[in-house]
Every structure is written in structure tokens, then in C-alpha cells.
Amino acid sequence: MISRLCHTLLARAARRWPVDLRAAMLAEWQAELHVLPTTAQRLRYAASLATSRPHREGAVLISPQRAVAHGLLWLALITVLPTVYLPLALNWTSGMDPGTVVWQTWVAGGSVVAAAVLGAVCGSLTTGVTRVIEPMSVARWTVGVGYVTVVAYYLVGGGLDGAMLTDMTYWALSAVALCTLAAKVAGAGWRLLSWVIVVIAVPVTFWFAHLHSALSDFSALGMEYFFGGEYLPAFLFAVGKQELLHVIIFLFVYAHVLVLRHRAAPVAEASQEVAA
Amino acid sequence: MNTELRLTVPVARVLAALVADPSGDHYGMELMQSSGLPSGTLYPILARLTEAGWLDKRWEDIDPSEAGRPARAYYRLTPAALPVARQRLAELHEQTRPAHPHVAAKEATA
Numbered sequence: 162m163i164s165r166l167c168h169t170l171l172a173r174a175a176r177r178w179p180v181d182l183r184a185a186m187l188a189e190w191q192a193e194l195h196v197l198p199t200t201a202q203r204l205r206y207a208a209s210l211a212t213s214r215p216h217r218e219g220a221v222l223i224s225p226q227r228a229v230a231h232g233l234l235w236l237a238l239i240t241v242l243p244t245v246y247l248p249l250a251l252n253w254t255s256g257m258d259p260g261t262v263v264w265q266t267w268v269a270g271g272s273v274v275a276a277a278v279l280g281a282v283c284g285s286l287t288t289g290v291t292r293v294i295e296p297m298s299v300a301r302w303t304v305g306v307g308y309v310t311v312v313a314y315y316l317v318g319g320g321l322d323g324a325m326l327t328d329m330t331y332w333a334l335s336a337v338a339l340c341t342l343a344a345k346v347a348g349a350g351w352r353l354l355s356w357v358i359v360v361i362a363v364p365v366t367f368w369f370a371h372l373h374s375a376l377s378d379f380s381a382l383g384m385e386y387f388f389g390g391e392y393l394p395a396f397l398f399a400v401g402k403q404e405l406l407h408v409i410i411f412l413f414v415y416a417h418v419l420v421l422r423h424r425a426a427p428v429a430e431a432s433q434e435v436a437a
Numbered sequence: 438m439n440t441e442l443r444l445t446v447p448v449a450r451v452l453a454a455l456v457a458d459p460s461g462d463h464y465g466m467e468l469m470q471s472s473g474l475p476s477g478t479l480y481p482i483l484a485r486l487t488e489a490g491w492l493d494k495r496w497e498d499i500d501p502s503e504a505g506r507p508a509r510a511y512y513r514l515t516p517a518a519l520p521v522a523r524q525r526l527a528e529l530h531e532q533t534r535p536a537h538p539h540v541a542a543k544e545a546t547a
Binding site: 174182185186188189190191192193195196197205206207209210211212213214215216217 | 464465466475476477478480481482484485488497506507508509510
């Protein structure tokens, strides 16, 4: 059982290494695993390899057709999902009373997590996007298309005015700046720091998106009747249930996962492109 | 050989283990013990050093069915890399050496 687990971990680790080294590294690891005396040492050896990254990423060949298909799917996801989600979410975010606030809190928290998970899943399903759009431009395009989608949604719904357009424009500009910074930091090898920037970008840009809304005047929200009149939980609830927040999280995570999952094209292909 | 290799602390530990016995054949588990690095840190360093031309990698010459175990991979510093590794480690040692008390006192009063 343990032996099988160790070999599974090694096989998983090998899959992350460049194709040209994969078989040799796996054979080497299996030879070392074979002579380790204790179960704990074997597990530690295999787990360490399974959770670490190789010295260089393996080049990945994605066919042009697949890259275009991923690009089209990316475009569909960042336009259709917010357009469908924003009106649907109004069903549970628009009204509240002491009887509904408990489950609304759970749904708000779940929506934040679901938005992040959905962004990560979509990012891992459409990795070919970075063959169509430069990795450093992915944030710009994702936020740009998201901006047009959300503005169009409010425009069609009749809720767009000058103040909202200003707020959304500030949101888009700050989002592009911060997400591009996160992409550059990730490109420099600081993946954890890049995620920290993405996490910070969510509340910062959300604040820009609500410069003229009721959220910037919290006392006008009528939240003093909920959460025992305590400010912080009531404010977190008021922010957490905002459907735009969920859309923002989805877009940011999606764009950043695409950047992180970008892999260089094989050298032969790259040199052919240069020659062409 | 690429001499512009970035000498991080883990890389220095691996090089120190290899320089300690430059003519010996070193395998992963032994290098893990002598460098104090986990497998997930060691093997990417070995691969990077090998690709940079600092290490020769060869497979143990055994019959796995007779030996009852798979052949191991052995690493050894290349002849060209050995003096460079020694020099880089000496430089690192010099940079991290604590200043002599008299020198530190002179610098403080200067």
C-alpha cells in the first residue's frame, strides 16, 4: 500500500519534469526509493519530490487549432458566466431580514470560494489561451472583456449612470495594473507573492468599483439591525454578498491561473516561428 | 560549461558535498544526507548543474536482476567545474565570514 503510494507520488512528480528528462529521473528516483530502509523515509522522499517543482518547466506543444479553441472558450466564459450570474445572484442578494441573513452569509462565503475555484478550473481547462494572447497581456484582455461585459449588462438593465461608469472604469484600470503586476512578479519566479498581489487586488479594485455606491456610505445600508449591531461582521456580509465581488474574484483567479500555467513552446517550434 | 550559475545556499551545499570528495561517485541519497536537503530540492539542483556542464551523470554498471535492485545514477564534478566550484565556494565563504574584531572596530571609528 505504502509502496504503491510512493510510486504514484514519484510518477506524479515525474510528469511535471521536462519530457526529455522524465524517464531518467523516474528511474533514478525509483532506484533510490528501493534502498531506503524505512517507510517514513520512503514517504518523505516521494512526497518531497511530488510537491516540488523541476529546475525548468517542460515545453508543451499545443496545436494552433486547440489554442484558438481555448481562446474562444475563454472569451465565452468571461462574457457568458458574468452575464448569467449577475441577474441570478440578485435573487438572494437583493433582500434580507433576520430570518434569511444566516443562510445568506453561508451563501456569500460559498460564492466567494466557488468563484475562486471556478476561475482556477477554467484557467486549467483553457491553457492554450496564452498561445493566442501574450501571458503578460492576459490580465489586460480578461479585465477588458470583463469590463465591457459588466458595463453592457448594466447598460441593458438600465442601471448604468455616469457614476457607475466612472467606478467601473476605475475598477478596470486598477485591476489591469495590479493583475499585470502579479503576472510580472510570477514571471520573475515569485509565485506566492504574485498570489498575494491578486488577493490584495480584489478588495482594492472592489473599492474602486464602489466609489459612488452605498457601500462607501456603510451607515446608509441599514445593517445595524443585523449581527448584533457589530460593524465588522455586518460590513463583511454586505461586501461578501456583492455579486460583482464574485465576478471580480473569478476574473482575477482565471487570468492569473492562465499566466501561471503558461508553458514555453518547444524549441524547434519556436525556432520555426522565428524563421517564418 | 556555464560559469554564470547562481550560487544559492542549497546549490552551495550540494557543491560543498561534491567538492569534499571530487573523485567519488555520488548518488542522490548520499547527497541528500551530506547536504541536508530534501529530495524535492536536491534533484532540481542536480539537473540544473548537469545541464550547465558542472556535473557528469552516469548510470551504475550493474545487472538489476542480479543485484536485486535498479541501477543508481551517479554524479561527479567535471574536471572543468572542480576549480570553479572551489573558487566560488571560497568566495562565498569569504563573503559570509564574520569581520575580525579589530577590523570591525577600525571600520566603526573611521
